[in-house]
Every structure is written in structure tokens, then in C-alpha cells.
Amino acid sequence: MTTIADKLQEVRTRIDAACSAAGRAPDAVSLLAVSKTFPAEMVARAALAGQRAFGENYLQEAVEKMSQLGEAGLSNLEWHCIGPVQANKTRLVAEHFDWLHTLDREKIARRLAEQRPAQLAPLQVCIQVNVDGGANKAGVAPSEALALARVVAALPGLQLRGVMSIPEPAPDFESQRALHLKARAVFDQLRAAGLPGAERFDTLSMGMSNDLEAAVAAGSTMVRVGSALFGQRAARAG
């Protein structure tokens, strides 16, 4: 039987091989374990195997898991919101998460800044960029990323950390890499802009179970991996 510890090791080996192929240090890329739809018990097993950072898409589900894990004595995990956030749900993000990867609107940024409790560290924020131009996809256009980054960098309670993207699935390594390079270009542009707090602008969140090698080749610093760790997700009702 393959355990979560084995799966973590397998994915880490893939990341290390991709780093080595790209001439990058293995510790240049961190692993976010995407635990959406999986029960707290599986998060606990991954945590006991050494994984600390977890990504969740559905806010209510995530908050329930956090409280179950807290009761089980696992309150030192790092929680990343990687799903879309509606304006009426920002409080859940502000009060419970360490990171938000999917910021794409000024209105959401302002609400989060207002609602982030003062006793918590600033919310670590990535701006989601829509690199394929899909009209009904989340994310700002690459040309709008800098303007939003300036807003975030100036707000209290938020720390601008980088850029995130979810490109459409592409059939092969080269076409995956080409899309990831578009997000990389935005990341480089924002990093060069000298925004306040720029010394902490260090995160390019891209790459999932099926394309992490291409993402690492394009400069990803954080891959978000779900199914390769936890197995196929059941279709989600509602």
C-alpha cells in the first residue's frame, strides 16, 4: 500500500529532478499540498509525514478542517486559500488563512486589509494572473497586474508575496512551459517595480500534479499539488 508519506516523497523527487534539470537548487521550490475535498484525517497524516503547508479552495470546508486539526493538536500548519473568494466571504480568509493566492480585485484586497485581525501576521498575498486570456477565468490580465500590486503593497495587514496562475491544461511540456513563462514575465515585471516590501516578493505559485515539471522549468517557486499526493478527487456536490 502506498502511504501519504510515500506520495510526498515521490512528489518531492519529481520537484528535485525538475530543479536539477533546470539548473535550480532543490530548495528553490516549495510544495503546497492541496487537500481540498479530502478529510482532516488525511491532512493529519501528511502533517505527521512532515508536510506543513496546505492549500484549500472551499472556505467553509477549510475552516472546519482547521478546527478539527486544531483539536487534534495540529495547530501549527500553514493554510493557503487557492480558490476564488467572493466579497461576502473575505472575512473567513482574513481570520483563518495565512496566505491567499487568488487575489484579482482591488475591492477584495481592501476588505481583507480591513478585516485582517491585528494580532495575526499580515496575510501573505499573491496576485492571480490570467495568462491565457480566457474571458470567464479568474485573474487579472497581465497588463493590469502592476496596478493591483501597487494597491496591495500599500495596504496594512497584507504582504504582497508574488504571482499565481492556473493556465489551461496544455498537451505537452513545451506548451505548458510557454504558458508558465507568461506568468513568470509578470512576476519579473512586478519584482523589478520596486514596490514597498519588495524584499519579500519571492513567490511564483504555479504548477500542479500534471505540469509541475514545466512550471519549475519556467521558474515556479511553489507548486500546488493535490491528486498526485492524495489521489483523485470525487466530484464535488454543490
Ligand SMILES: *Cc1c(COP(=O)(O)O)cnc(C)c1O
Ligand atoms: C485543485 C487545485 C490544485 C491541485 O490540482 P491537482 O491537479 O490535483 O494537483 C492546484 N491549484 C489550484 C488552484 C487548484 O484549484
